[in-house]
Amino acid sequence: MDEPVKANEGGQGMNSVQPWVSRVFIVDDHRFFTFALMSLINTQADLTVCGVGHDETTAIEGIIGTSPDIVVMDLRLNALGGVDVAASVRRFSRQIPILFVSSMQNPSFYKEAKWLEPCSFVEKTQNPADIICGIRQTLAKFRLFQSLHPTLNSTPKT
DSSP states (O other), X not given: OOOOBOOOSSSSOTTOOOTTOEEEEEEOSOHHHXXXXXXXXTTSTTEEEEEEESSHHHHXXXXXXXXXXXXXXXXXXXXXXXXXXXXXXXXXXXXXXXXXXXXXXXXXXXXXXXXXXXXXXXXXXXXXXXXXXXXXXXXXXXXXXXXXXXXXXXXXXX
């Protein structure tokens, strides 16, 4: 079993306490993609990677342990799909928006994942800047939702 990766190299790193820096947790079983995305995110002044998980166990443990502002999650993981892992995240928090990434277009995904709001989707095969834009847009969508519906911002009961 993999241990959650502490992503503090490059960019702002894990120790950033700047209020304008959003903490990103990456969940993807492709380590090359994970490293490339982590490097890209850590070059942004307003984003920093706070951790990485490569499977359901390391993802859930890492997300609980790091309290990220957003999770970037591969739609297709090895054993479970990203939607199943996101469902596990939703059992303990509705306060973390999720940006799903995938190399495949999947029209049925939107119907399957709608209940996981707040969430968004971007293709891995597009320009890497699209993923950065997707992170920022998902965060903005979540913050707007929070401001419009403050009573709905509670953690689900387990």
